[in-house]
Amino acid sequence: MTKTLAQHPDLADRFNRDENRVDWHDQTLWWVRQKRDRAAHTLETDWEALRQAASDIKDNVLANLADYLEQFERAAQANGAIVHWATDAAEHNRIVLGLLQSVGATRMIKSKSMLTEECDLNDFLAQNGIEVIDTDLGERIIQLAEEGPSHIVMPCIHKKKEEISDLFHEHLGTEAGNADPQYLTEAARGHLRDKFLTRKAALTGVNFAIAETGEFVVCTNEGNADMGAHLADIHIACMGMEKIIPQRAHLGVFLRLLARSATGQPITTYSSHFRRPAAGKALHIVIVDNGRSRQLGREEFRNSLKCIRCGACMNTCPVYRRSGGHSYHNAVGGPIGAILAPNLDMHQFADLPYASTLCGSCSNVCPVKINIHEQLYLWRQELTRSGHATQGKKAAMGLAAWVLSNPRIYRLAGKMGRWAMRNLPFSINNRFNPWYKQRELPAPPKASFREWYLKNRVK
Amino acid sequence: MSSRAEILAAVRKNQPSSPAPLPDTQKFWHEVDDVYAQFNIILSGIGGKVLEIKNWEAGQEYLKEHFNGRIVSTLEGFEPLPESDPHALADVELCVLQAQFAVAENGAIWITNSALRQRAAAFIPQHLAVLLKKSDIVPTMHHAYARIGSADYDFGVFIAGPSKTADIEQSLVLGAHGPRTMTVLVLNE
Amino acid sequence: MKVGLFIPCYVDQFYPQVGIATLELLEKLGCEVGFPLQQTCCGQPMANSGFSHLSSGCDENFVQNFRDFDYIVGPSGSCVLHIKEHLHSQAAPAEADQMRLRVYELCEFLIDVLKVATLSARFPQRVGLHQSCHGQRGLFLSSMSERMEPGFSKPGQLLGMVQDLDLVELTRGDECCGFGGTFSVMEEAVSVKMGKDRLADHLKNQVEVITGADMSCLMHLEGILRRQNSPVKIKHIAEILNAN
Structure with a gap:
């Protein structure tokens, strides 16, 4: 039995029913894109070469990933961290639960980790009696709203401040109707400070893991990863295995690109390098595959593993800005999500590579030069090859190919089509034609170019 | 087979065999005429405060004048930063630390556990002040990592300005969870 | 110099005036232009829909039609890019590979091959240029705002040669219009919203005519303009460069 799945076109259509909101969403994200442009311009002479260097480093990582993982593990263990390996989301979740249970923790605070979103960790822990508090402000907001993130860097970018005000009024007791971001942030600060001070277990993501030294780097603006990790007794850091970079010095390249690409900042407020656990505390690192080794084996798609999760492709994507992150029905949305998700489940995410005009803006903002729009094209071919195209589409494409491969049939079909458009317009201009819903069709000329050419140029 | 072995086997099987050499990053090593001026402009632009001081006594005076409440520090003149439980720092108004160096291109200061004494010290106070020698500013992150080299720290952090968030409609708010302000006292010696 | 005129299927069927302007312009500039009569489509509609394996018939037909020309020139960046990136032939593989290097979009042909520096065209109107993505980011007809690179625009350069134009x-100089081939119907809501937003940028800047190097994007924008009963007109860049 096939599940009925919400598809991108339907979810996007729903999002577009409130045009003012679409405009607001588009403009907010375009503003971030413009901030990124200005930040990139400050490194004008080096920017493109830096992207190339970052891409080259990641190529080296992908070609030597197994060795680097082992090197990282050895170094991390020598540093006093405990390293765990998870083949998939379920194993990752079980490891985290086991670690919490081993120290008797029933409450945990968590800073932003897209990996744990990918693994649905929060739901799993809740089912097992663990209370999880997300501490990134955006994450906390969507947690209170019982929603998933709509953006990998700005998780609640789809929410208006009035909605956040209502949520905070209900959950944190802020004044009704006060939607001042300063006031709301202050309220969250007070609410979360109490959690930081009282929780014994903290989970963070990982931005970069250094094979050479066994350390890892976590980047935040709020300082929530550090507040959590330094105040708790146990720090669990979860990383997708592609987060490895060879050497500490390579951070110079990546930290120059990451925040400038993400938000237009020269660097995030905090770039924390965790190497050894503090005295008397425990540091655990969970290395997760969850389909990454499979993607590594897909030659056309392995480059997607270079992603450093800056979100620039989302901010620039004209479709994402006008369909919202939730229309991608995956933890990671936007162009990068659309090339990562089909690797996880081709059936469930067969719609995502089509949620693009292939405009190519994503590939050109990407700080690690992932050929995102080319991969979207290639995923379309792969999905068809693997049997994920509908019968109707197969039939339509077969017909189109037959017509367009046969010059006589093509000309006949064109002539008939234009005749019908002129003489039976209702046969085409009707509500079953999505083109016609908000657009006119071109006015059909009597003669095609070829007909004109034969008449005027061929003697 | 353990998950570890399974993952490593899958990675070895699937990783490309192309040589993929690491790039040379020397070409990004640009010198900057006035690293202090750039550092000042960038850090001020991201919400930090930069102040030149004649000597440390002047710095202490400035901080005592501008901050009330509990001040802790690894430097002389204030209550010594305690090494025990980080929760004991919850009521600290200002923490004063010595930066190891700073980066002109992004306004960040670098500090490791030895100069922090207590990792939470840079994050939990309401305000953060950092003493920086003017000669300790490098132009870019490439210079920064060259300077760090293979230093053997337990924990190190680049800090660029006060804790901040723009998660609510992209409105910038300073003081998300960590310090609400960051003052860098630049010592010209 | 023998130039094969590549008129994409939808231009042939719906916009013969664009084909005529392209032909006349190339002839004015001294090219010997031939129009192979059995040409149909580049195969992009199938390929972009995930059925690239069904485009071989179009590929073989394209190779047969255009094998005898020094250059192949078409007034559509998207179709030209598709040929450049994806033309393959079972029957004549080496020839197809060679042809991919000889196919040009009209503007790049005028600037890069013919090295056009002046035009006799006159077009006294206020014009907005739509940068079609495949031409811009695929064929590098213009610099793109994403990249830190010196600014250039081949279509802009050509329009600059037109008297009184x-x-x-624009506020957003190179955002996609939302056409995207089958995207325009499969993702109707977003497609139309993207088109409306592009048009709003042009309208805000009081353009009288919107032009571009890709008629497919212009067809989409024109469809919305006409539904809105807007007086703004759509013209392919060939029509402007050929105007007197």
Whole structure:
């Protein structure tokens, strides 16, 4: 039995029913894109070469990933961290639960980790009696709203401040109707400070893991990863295995690109390098595959593993800005999500590579030069090859190919089509034609170019 | 087979065999005429405060004048930063630390556990002040990592300005969870 | 110099005036232009829909039609890019590979091959230029705002040679219009919203005519304009460069 799945076109259509909101969403994200442009311009002479260097480093990582993982593990263990390996989301979740249970923790605070979103960790822990508090402000907001993130860097970018005000009024007791971001942030600060001070277990993501030294780097603006990790007794850091970079010095390249690409900042407020656990505390690192080794084996798609999760492709994507992150029905949305998700489940995410005009803006903002729009094209071919195209589409494409491969049939079909458009317009201009819903069709000329050419140029 | 072995086997099987050499990053090593001026402009632009001081006594005076409440520090003149439980720092108004160096291109200061004494010290106070020698500013992150080299720290952090968030409609708010302000006292010696 | 005129299927069927303007312009500039009569489509509709394996018939037909020309020139960046990136032939593989290097979009042909520096065209109107993505980011007809690179625009350069033409600066100079081939019907809501937003940028800048190097994007924008009963006109860049 096939599940009925919400598809991108339907979810996007729903999002577009409130045009003012679409405009607001588009403009907010375009503003971030413009901030990124200005930040990139400050490194004008080096920017493109830096992207190339970052891409080259990641190529080296992908070609030597197994060795680097082992090197990282050895170094991390020598540093006093405990390293765990998870083949998939379920194993990752079980490891985290086991670690919490081993120290008797029933409450945990968590800073932003897209990996744990990918693994649905929060739901799993809740089912097992663990209370999880997300501490990134955006994450906390969507947690209170019982929603998933709509953006990998700005998780609640789809929410208006009035909605956040209502949520905070209900959950944190802020004044009704006060939607001042300063006031709301202050309220969250007070609410979360109490959690930081009282929780014994903290989970963070990982931005970069250094094979050479066994350390890892976590980047935040709020300082929530550090507040959590330094105040708790146990720090669990979860990383997708592609987060490895060879050497500490390579951070110079990546930290120059990451925040400038993400938000237009020269660097995030905090770039924390965790190497050894503090005295008397425990540091655990969970290395997760969850389909990454499979993607590594897909030659056309392995480059997607270079992603450093800056979100620039989302901010620039004209479709994402006008369909919202939730229309991608995956933890990671936007162009990068659309090339990562089909690797996880081709059936469930067969719609995502089509949620693009292939405009190519994503590939050109990407700080690690992932050929995102080319991969979207290639995923379309792969999905068809693997049997994920509908019968109707197969039939339509077969017909189109037959017509367009046969010059006589093509000309006949064109002539008939234009005749019908002129003489039976209702046969085409009707509500079953999505083109016609908000657009006119071109006015059909009597003669095609070829007909004109034969008449005027061929003697 | 353990998950570890399974993952490593899958990675070895699937990783490309192309040589993929690491790039040379020397070409990004640009010198900057006035690293202090750039550092000042960038850090001020991201919400930090930069102040030149004649000597440390002047710095202490400035901080005592501008901050009330509990001040802790690894430097002389204030209550010594305690090494025990980080929760004991919850009521600290200002923490004063010595930066190891700073980066002109992004306004960040670098500090490791030895100069922090207590990792939470840079994050939990309401305000953060950092003493920086003017000669300790490098132009870019490439210079920064060259300077760090293979230093053997337990924990190190680049800090660029006060804790901040723009998660609510992209409105910038300073003081998300960590310090609400960051003052860098630049010592010209 | 023998130039094979590549008129994409939808231009042939719906926009013969664009084909005529392209032909006349190339002839004015001294090219010997031939129009192979059995040409149909580049195969992009199938390929972009995930059925690239069904485009071989179009590929073989394209190779047969255009094998005898020094250059192949078409007034559509998207179709030209598709040929450049994806033309393959079972029957004549080496020839197809060679042809991919000889196919040009009209503007790049005028600037890069013919090295056009002046035109006799006159077009006294306020014009907005739509940068079609495949031409811009695929064929590098213009610099793109994503990249830190020196600014250039081949279509802009050509429009600059047209007497009395007033080219406006747009707020978002290179955002996609939302056409995207089958995207325009499969993702109707977003497609139309993207088109409306592009048009709003042009309209805000009081353009009288919107032009571009890709008629497919212009067809989409024109469809919305006509539904809105807007007086703004759509013209392919060939029509402007060929105007007197």
